[in-house]
Amino acid sequence: MGHGRTTLRTTAVGVVSAALLAGPIIGLAPAAQAAGAVRFVDITGDGGTVLKANVVTPDGADGSRRYPLVVLPTSWGLPQAEYLAQAQKLANNGYIVLTYNVRGFWQSGGQIEVAGPPDIADASKVIDWALAHTQADPAHIGMAGVSYGAGISLLAAAHDKRIKAVAALSGWADLIASIYSGRTQHVQAAALLDGAGVVTGRESAEVREVFNDMYFPDLAKEQQIIDWGKKRSPATYVDQLNRNGAAVMLANGWGDSIFPANQYADFYEKLTVPKRLEFRPGDHATAEMTGLFGLPNDVWTDTSRWLDRYLKGEANGIDDEPPVQLKSRTSGGYETYPDWKSVGATRRKFDLGGTTRIHANLDSGADGGILFLSSILDQVAQIPPVASIPLLPRRWAAVWKSEKYGSDQHVRGTAKLHTTLTPTKEQGTVIAYLYDVGPLGIGKLVTHAPYTWYDRTPGQAFGVDLDLFSTAYDVPAGHRLALVVDTVDPLYLEHNPAGAQLTFSSPSDDPSYVSVPLREQ
Numbered sequence: 001m002g003h004g005r006t007t008l009r010t011t012a013v014g015v016v017s018a019a020l021l022a023g024p025i026i027g028l029a030p031a032a033q034a035a036g037a038v039r040f041v042d043i044t045g046d047g048g049t050v051l052k053a054n055v056v057t058p059d060g061a062d063g064s065r066r067y068p069l070v071v072l073p074t075s076w077g078l079p080q081a082e083y084l085a086q087a088q089k090l091a092n093n094g095y096i097v098l099t100y101n102v103r104g105f106w107q108s109g110g111q112i113e114v115a116g117p118p119d120i121a122d123a124s125k126v127i128d129w130a131l132a133h134t135q136a137d138p139a140h141i142g143m144a145g146v147s148y149g150a151g152i153s154l155l156a157a158a159h160d161k162r163i164k165a166v167a168a169l170s171g172w173a174d175l176i177a178s179i180y181s182g183r184t185q186h187v188q189a190a191a192l193l194d195g196a197g198v199v200t201g202r203e204s205a206e207v208r209e210v211f212n213d214m215y216f217p218d219l220a221k222e223q224q225i226i227d228w229g230k231k232r233s234p235a236t237y238v239d240q241l242n243r244n245g246a247a248v249m250l251a252n253g254w255g256d257s258i259f260p261a262n263q264y265a266d267f268y269e270k271l272t273v274p275k276r277l278e279f280r281p282g283d284h285a286t287a288e289m290t291g292l293f294g295l296p297n298d299v300w301t302d303t304s305r306w307l308d309r310y311l312k313g314e315a316n317g318i319d320d321e322p323p324v325q326l327k328s329r330t331s332g333g334y335e336t337y338p339d340w341k342s343v344g345a346t347r348r349k350f351d352l353g354g355t356t357r358i359h360a361n362l363d364s365g366a367d368g369g370i371l372f373l374s375s376i377l378d379q380v381a382q383i384p385p386v387a388s389i390p391l392l393p394r395r396w397a398a399v400w401k402s403e404k405y406g407s408d409q410h411v412r413g414t415a416k417l418h419t420t421l422t423p424t425k426e427q428g429t430v431i432a433y434l435y436d437v438g439p440l441g442i443g444k445l446v447t448h449a450p451y452t453w454y455d456r457t458p459g460q461a462f463g464v465d466l467d468l469f470s471t472a473y474d475v476p477a478g479h480r481l482a483l484v485v486d487t488v489d490p491l492y493l494e495h496n497p498a499g500a501q502l503t504f505s506s507p508s509d510d511p512s513y514v515s516v517p518l519r520e521q
Helices: 002-033 080-092 117-133 148-159 175-179 187-200 205-215 219-231 234-244 261-270 298-311 373-381
Strands: 037-044 050-057 067-073 096-100 136-146 163-169 247-253 275-280 324-327 334-337 346-351 356-359 386-388 398-401 409-413 416-423 428-437 442-453 462-467 471-475 480-486 501-505 513-518
Touching: 037 080, 037 117, 050 080, 050 117, 067 080, 067 117, 067 148, 067 298, 080 096, 080 298, 096 117, 117 136, 117 148, 136 148, 136 298, 148 163, 148 234, 163 298, 175 187, 175 219, 175 261, 187 205, 205 219, 234 261, 247 261, 247 298, 261 275, 275 298, 346 398, 416 428, 442 462, 442 471, 442 480, 480 513
Parallel strands: 067 096, 067 136, 136 163, 163 247, 247 275, 275 324
Antiparallel strands: 037 050, 050 096, 324 334, 346 513, 356 501, 386 442, 398 480, 409 471, 409 513, 416 462, 416 501, 416 513, 428 442, 428 480
C-alpha cells in the first residue's frame, strides 16, 4: 500500500505541474483585452510577510470619490493572475478589486498554513493596505474567491467586521468533513492538494506533518488532526460570522472531489445572515472555471449580483429570489427552494433485508470514480461512474435493490444509510454506493460515501449511520435504486486488516434501510 501512495502523490505532482503552468497563460488572454488600470504591488501581511498582489481600478478613477472594495485571495496553487478577467469586469462595474497571492505560494513570502491564523490576519492586513493606498470605501468591503480563496474569505468575514459581503465558490465550511469524512482519509484529494503545494509553494512543517498523517495515519494523532482542521473551518466560527452580519453566498458542484456538498449545506442552515446557496453539476471549481477565462458564467454572474446588492445597495432582486438554487445532474434548468430542508422534502426508504457477509481487502468494481475526471464527465456529458450490478462479485460486495419505480424519482439532498454491521476485526472501512440501475443491470452512480471504525469488538454487532454525499439526480421510471457496499475505493485510504470479513444484518427491532430524499412532485 505504501508504494501505491507514493505513486499517487508523484502522479498528482506531475498533473498539477502541467495544469498550473498552462492555466495562468490561458487565463491571461481575456484579461489583457479588458479595460481598466492594473497595478502590481507588494503588501506587508501578518508578521511582516510580503504578499504579492494586484489592484484593478475603475476607468476614470481620479481621487474624487470612493469605490466599494472586493478582495480576492487566490486559489490553492494558483498565481495572482487567476482572477484578472473577473477583476476587470468588477472594476468596469465600479469596484476597486485587489487580488493577492496567499502566503506560501508563488512569489508571496511565508509558508503554506492552510487558512491558519496568519492567513486570516493577512486578509485584514490586505484590507488595511487597500484603505490606505486606494480609493476604497471602508463602509463597503467584500471578499470572494474560489476554493482556498473561498475558505479564507469566510474565515476573514468571521474575524473582521468590516467585511459586508462574501461569495465563497467551491470552498469549504468544515475541513474535517471535507477531507476526513466518516473518519476516512480522502487520499486522492490530499495527494492533489499536496502535489500543488509542493510544486507552487512552500509547506510549513505543520502542514507537511498533516499530509504525512493522511498517507500514513496514526490513530493516536486523530484528535490532533481534528483540532487542526476545526481551527481552519468557517463552521467553527459561524456564531461570529452571524454576529458580524456579512451577507454570504455559497456555490459548489455536486461532485466536488475535495469539498463535498454536504458540509456546505449544513453550514448554510446555520447561517442567520442574508444568504444564498447554489449547487450545480461539476467537480471542484469546474462550474465557475469558464468565468476565470472571462467567458459568460452563471456562478460569476450571481457573484456580481450578490456584491452589487450588498456592497452597492442595488435593488437587483437577488435577495427576493428563493435563496436555494439547484441544477440537477440529469436535467436542465434551475430549481428553487426557500431553504435546504425543503430540497428533499419527501423521503422514501427501501429495506436492506436479510444477512449478507463480504470479504474485505479487494475492490469489487464499485468505485466513486477518478478524481476530477469522473465528475467532469458527469457535468459535460452526464456520464457518471458505472458498474454492472449483476456482475459485482458478491464475495466482495453486498448488494440490495429497491423495487422497480413506476415513475421518475427526483433524488434531491442527502441519502442516509442505516445498517447493523458485525466485523471480524477491531477496525475497518466500508464505502456505500447508491446506483441508478437500468433494465440491463448497468448502474450509474448517484452518490456514495466512506465510513471507517476503530476499536470495535470482533464478532459484536454495532449500528452504522452514514450520510451519503448530497446530490440532485433523476432516476427514470422503470429503473431501480441499488445500494452496494464494499471495502476498497482508490479515492480513500482503507483500514481493513488482512482477512477481515463483514456481516450486514437487519434485526427485527432495528431494521436496515436506505432513506432517499425526493423532490415533491
